[in-house]
Amino acid sequence: MELRSYQRAAVDWLSARPSGALALEMGLGKTAITLSTLTDAHLPALVVAPKRVAETVWPDETRLWRPDLTLALAAGRPAARKAALESGADIVAIGRDNIADAVPLGDRFRTLVLDELSGFKTRNTARWKAARKLTRVIPHVFGLTGTPAPNGLIDLWAQMYLLDSGERLGPTLTAYRSRYFMPGRQLANGVITEWLPRPEAPDRIHEKLADIMLSM
Secondary structure (H helix, E strand, O other), X not given: OOOOHHHHHHHHHHHOXXXXXXXXXXXXXXHHHHHHHOOHHXXXXXXXXXXHHHHHHHHHHHHHHOOOOOEEEEOOOHHHHHHHHOOOOOEEEEEHXXXXXXXXXXXXXXXXXXXXXXXXXXXXXXXXXXXXXXXXXXXXXEEEEOOOOOOOHHHHHHHHHHHHOXXXXXXXXXXXXXXXXXXOOEOOOOOEOOEEEOOOHHHHXXXXXOOOEEEO
């Protein structure tokens, strides 16, 4: 299989940085690009994805694009998932609902691939907290998404924090909101239920993320 020219450009872009996000529309080949980026320095890699994507897409795409790499699927009963995580395969794919299983074994991996990165847009979920623990011990973090801000720019902070520990959008969600947003709807008790981007916010946020997120 041959990559298309824009996919080769994306491989070059991702290869040039320790962490990065591919914000590409469905069908543009995020999985193929990521697989083509992996070198010996990136292996073994842990892929965390929605269950169906982990169990069908990644095995199929690995056979297609990187038949030189082995893949273990961490699925089924807890013992089977643990065995896959400890297998020493080049790639281990696990459903994101089981991401906590990987935390004790995180330091075995060189790359963490968060497929459907927008599934980690909320910082106070168990899923996000587990991913954060993994990013502390895994040197390369690749995020893949077609919709990085499904509910607006406010969603970007938690996702980007997993890639750069707050370097670009700030160390806390509160700081991010204060800098780029203003209160919208509020409850009678004063609790803010909506944050609206300031007029200059979209451009400023995109500038901040230009070196860590590739959009197509």
